[in-house]
Amino acid sequence: MASQEEPIQPTYRGYGTIAPQRPAQRQRRHSWHTRPCMQEAENFQLLLRNFLVELNCRMDFLEDYGHVKYDAGVEYAYNTLLAVRESCSKISDGAIEAGRRQASVFVETLEGRYKDAMERKETLGEKVLEGIVLMDNYLTEFETRAYAIRDGSIGSYAQEFYEEGRRKMDEGIEIAKGVVDGGLDKARRARETIELRVEHAVQRALERAKAHGLIHYEDLPEPWRVNPHILKGYRFQEGKWACVRSIFGLHNELINIWTHLLGFIMVLAIAFYFYPSSANFSMSTKADIFIAAVFFFAACKCLACSTIWHTMNSISHQTLLERFACVDYTGISLLVAASIMTTEYAAFYCEPVSRWSYMCITALLGVGGVILPWHPTFNRADMAWLRVLFYCSLALTGFLPFGQLAYTRGVAWAQYFYAPVTKSLLVYVTGALLYASKTPERFFPGFFDYVGCSHNIWHVAVLGGIIFHYMAMQTMFTQALTRAQTSCSVY
Structure with a gap:
């Protein structure tokens, strides 16, 4: 039986190169290993020819993996393989004595590179066999490295892909950061430019106000310009006390200030004199009086906040100007919410669950109306229609109980109940529409600068709406107290 033992690899090479360490088992076997040594010695030409054919195939395989890296000694061996293939391929297969010539060239090539290894053999056949063993060892080592490259290529490519993606992402982040930083820087510079422009306009307006007392619309800085149809009569003061003292002077805010200042005094008189003297007051419970007190408080707060705003809207500090405007809007929100709550309280006087449910919803909407005006957009001059729409929508929520009342007591009863509030509602809506449309x-710019402008009308409408709602509240409370005398058994 033919021997399957591996040929022994030489432990030395010529020219100072170090022989590679062979694994205990070969990774692959070739056909020429299966022959006995004597048979191989006799047929070394055929064996060499077969090896050279296989050498070409295996070298082509190695060349497909061009990423294999060699150290100096291994690279010398690889170059030897290339030299053997090149020198032996020049001999034509059809030439006479081609086999022996290939063997001679094969041995000469190896002796020129590994002289010590080849000198140990005497005959040409033995040297051919020794060279084949030596070359096969190198081929096996190179194939091992190539397989390792192939097995690790997916991971390495994935790592390269990850690193490249990470690098691209970092570059994108840097670019985005630069764009954002540049945009923020431009926004900051634009804001600083606007602030500087406003500051210069404020100084010019103060100088004109000191020189002339009252100034014109075009003299005002941009944030102070609200109504372009009011052309003259504007105050512009540097301090708060100057604004307060101006309530006794003649200017285009005089009517706005005094309509609500006098209205504030009127509501106090109603709350502390006329209401306690009414027939309903003696019949009212503490809860009834508390609900009425909430309405009077909201009305007084609305009128007081409005008076403060129109007194202080000539202040030359923009931050204070915007805050006083927000105070005015919060007063309106509280008045609308309190008016609705009195209506809901009277409508469901005998139904505590429905009463408190509707009143809690209205209270939450009122809180929202107090918070919303503090948003910078809400106070812009071009948002007058939005403000009117918001307050009208808030007022219309007072009619949400209409459906339940119409269902439980009839449409006619619901209409009869809401009839008293229609006067105040019409007054509010009319004043709001005139205010929003200026x-x-x-239609007559400059003609209504001091008296009769839309804001004057709006102030009168607010005061009229408060008085009309007080009258409606008295009527609704009278009906509620009448129902209470029957213990609300009908409903």
């Missing part, structure tokens, strides 16, 4: 001054 009528009548938009």
Whole structure:
């Protein structure tokens, strides 16, 4: 039986190179290993020819993995393989004595590179066999490295892909950061430019106000310009006390200030004199009086906040100007919410669950109306229609109980109940529409600068709405107290 033992690899090489360490088992076997040594010695030419054919195939395989890296000694061996293939391939297969010539060239090539290894053999056949063993060892080592490259290529490519993606992402982040930083820097510079421009305009307006007392619309800095149809009569003071003292002077805010200042005194008189003297007051419970007190408080707060705003809107500090405006809007929100709550309280006087449910919803909407005006957009001059829409929508929520009342007591009863509040509602809506549309001054700019402008009308409408609602509240409370005398058994 033919021997399957591996040929022994030489432990030395010529020219100072170090022989590679062979594994205990070969990774692959070739056909020429299966022959006995004597048979191989006799047929070394055929064996060499077969080896050279296989050498070409295996070298092509190695060349497909061009990423294999060699140290100096291994690279010398690889170059030897290339030299053997090149020198032996020049001999034509059809030439006479081609086999022996290939063997001679094969041995000469190896002796020129590994002289010590080849000198141990005497005959040409033995040297051919020794060279084949030596070359096969190198081929096996190179194939091992190539397989390792192939097995690790997926991981290495994935790592390269990850690193490249990470690098691209970092570059994108840096670019985005630069864009954002640049945008923020531009926004900051633009804001600083606007602030500087406003500051210069404030100084110019103060100088004109000191020189002339009252100034014109075009003299005002941009944030102070609200109604372009009111052309003259503007105050512009540097301090708060100057604004307060101006309530006794003649200017275009005089009517706005005094309509609500006098209205504030009127509501106090109603709350502390006329209401306690009414027939309903003696019949009212503490809860009834508390609900009425909430309405009076909201009305007084609305009128007081409005008076403060129109007194202080000539202050030359923009931050204070915007805060006083927000105070005015919060007063309106509380008045609308309190008016609705009195209606809901009277409508469901005998139904505590429905009463408190509707009143809690209205209270939450009122809180929202107090918070919303503090948003910078809400106070812009071009948002007048939005403000009117918001307050009208808030007022219309007072009619949400209408459906339940119409269902439980009939449509006629619900209409009869809400009839008293229609007067105040019509007054509010009319004043709000005139305020938002800036009528009548938009048709006669400069004619209504001191008296009769839309804001004057709006102030009178607010005061009238408060008084009309007080009268409606008295009527609704009278009906509620009448129902209570029957213990609300009908409903």
